[in-house]
Amino acid sequence: MRILRGALVAGTAALCLLTGATTAAAFAEPVAAAVAPAADQVLTWTANDSMTEYASAPATAVAGTATIVFENSTATGNTSFMTHSLTFDTSTPGYNHDVDVNITASPLDSEGGRHEVQATLTPGTYRYYCTLPGHTMSGELVVTEGPGEEDTTPPEVTAQVDGQTDADGNYLGSATLTLTATDDSSGVDTVEYTLDDDNYRSYDGPVTITTPGAHNVHYRATDKAGNAAEPKTLVVNVVQNSDDTTAPTATATVDGEQNDEGHYVGSATVTLAATDTGSGVDAIEYTRDGGAYTAYSQPIVLTETGEHTLTYRARDKAGNTSEPQTLTVTVDPLGDGVAPYVTADLDGEVNTEGSYVGKATLTLAANDTDSGVASVEYDLDGAGYVRYGQPVTLTGVGTHMLHYRATDRAGNVSAVQMLSFTIAEAGDVTAPVVAVQLAGPQNWSWDYVGPVTVTLSATDESSAVSRIQYSVDGAVFQRYAEPFVIDHVGTHTIRYRATDEAGNTSATASVTFTVVASTGPSRQAPQPNPAFERMV
Incomplete structure (x- = not known):
């Protein structure tokens, strides 16, 4: 196996979970690589700000x-300085595992985020994914034979039958069929067989035949170039082992460290065994937590925290099956050995260059599902780590480098993360001053006995006034253009505000007055009323 590693990076802006064994491609638009001589192949993957898909990735290649x-x-397209990785899967069944590629790249690393490695690809399918927590980026690369290396030879397939036989060659109680196929060129793709019918089924492992009688088996294999071997035929005779009518004895043992409650700490290993003094043990089966019976082949390791129930049984070669037995095992968690997960978020007005205007608000968050978060710390521009308690407003003009980390109650410290950002000068940050003036005839109670003229004005010493808006009696705000008149009887409230050219808006102010029907002479002629002239 070739081990090819990309350069480790010094920082990241966000964390990318190791995805599960999914085979669905998750990149945006797969780019089919042109079939070219292998030596000239350059396969390129790219990433941007997405945590769910690669920006581009090849779909095919030649060996x-x-x-x-x-x-x-x-x-x-990575504008957030986020770290991504490209890792070839070397463990999931069904994929090629002969290339070990693990590249981690960031726009902030020494290579500017671009890395190259050499690999030798073989026919088949490779699975790749991003290993960073929180990322679900994955896909498949299909590799075929190169030009001039066409495979036209079908694979070789053989069959082997095992079991106890009598003097006539009949199998006593049961027979186990094992199929094997080889192909020296493109490789074996599928092995199939039929058993007493014409329906070919995929061969996934040894097949045990227990029903007495003559069984017809047909088997064949196909390689990855599509060449199919001629089907072969085999007859397997199984007879009842009349001398053996006793079921085998199955046992279970559990190993692992136990606490005072008898629970297993971290994991428990269950070993099953069976004995049969007659025809011999043919198979041991078990179920786990209510699932289907599974053939036992090696010790069962339980690592998931909680109570587990195993049911097990054994079958001998004469077809006798033991009564199912049940075993209950409880697994308690180990001490917390996992560091917390920490993230950083900046909020604020951003200009066209991506810089924060005047200020930026920093919010840090951490999560720990075991012992809990003990502290979150940050270091701004190398000034030293400071304990984080609540969102921090940063106002210093210039480019800044933020380092942050978290510690849980078990003492585990997360890897230090980095975030680079710039704060630009804000310019005008002062809202305009807006005033209101009411004019109209009033009685001695200062109520208006006729139409009221409302005049709004605003001033701004920096960038100038852009607009004035007002609302009458809770209606939607509208743009003010000229004085307006209120003549409906009743109490009225005018709300008003102003915005300057820099986008600063004054606090909303209001004035309330009453218009009544005239019941006597006015206190004064219609003039501006100083009592209702307000400025904000």
Whole structure:
């Protein structure tokens, strides 16, 4: 196995969970690589701000040497300086495992986020994914034979039958069929067989035949180039082992560290065994937590916290099956050994260059599902770590580098994360001053006995007034253009505000007055009333 590693990076702006064994491609638009000589192959993956898909990725390649390029940079659309990885799966069944590629890239690393490694690809399918927590980026790369290496030879397939036989060659109680296929060129794709019918089924492992009688088996194999071997035929005779009518004895043992309550700490290993003095043990089966019976082949390791129930049984070669037995095992968690997960978020007005205007508000958050978060700390521009308690407003003009980390109650400290950002000068940050003036005839109670003229005005010493808005009696705000008249009897409230050219808006102010029907002479002629002239 070739081990090819990309450069480790010094920082990240956000964390990307190791995805599960999914085979669904998750990149945005797969780019089919052109079929070219293997030595000339350059396979390129790119990443941007997405945590769910690669920006681009090849879908196919040809077998042989290839240059694998992974670029995660501002040029590929990463504007958040987020770290991504490209890792080839070397454990999930059904995929090629002969290339070990693990590249981590960031726009802030020494290579600017672009890394290259060499790999030798073989026919088949490779699975790749991002290993960073929180990321679900994954996909498949299908590798075929290169030009001039066409595979036209079908695979070789053989069958082997095991079991206890009598003098006539009949199998006593049961027979186990094992199929094996080889292909020296493109490789074996499928192995199939039929058993007493014409329906071919996929061969996934040894097949045990227990029903007495003559059984017809047909089997074949197909390689990855599509070449199919001619079907072969085998007859398996199974007879009842009349001498053995006693079921085997099945036992279970559990190993692992136990606490005072008898629970297993961290994990428990269950070993099953069976004995049969007659025809011999044919198989041991078990179920786990109510699932289907599974053939037992090796010790069962339980690591999930909680109570587990195992039911097990054994079958001998004469077809006798023991009564199911049940075992209950409880697994308690180990001490907390996992560091907390910490994130950073900046909020504020951003200009066209991506800089925060005047100020930025920093919010840090951490999560720990075991012992809980003990503290979150940050270091701004190398000034030293400070304990984080609540959102912090940053106002210093210039480019800043933030380091942050979290510690849980068990003492586990997260890896230090980094975030770079810039604060630009804000310019005018002062809201305009707005005033209101009421004019109209009033009685001795200062109520208006006729139409009221409302005049609004505003001043701004910096960027100038952009607009004045007002609302009458709770209606929607509208733009003020000229004085307006209120002549409906009743109490009225005018709300008003102003905005300058820099976007600063004054606090909303209000004035309330009453218009009544005239019941006597006015206190004065219609003139502006100083009592209702307000300025904000």
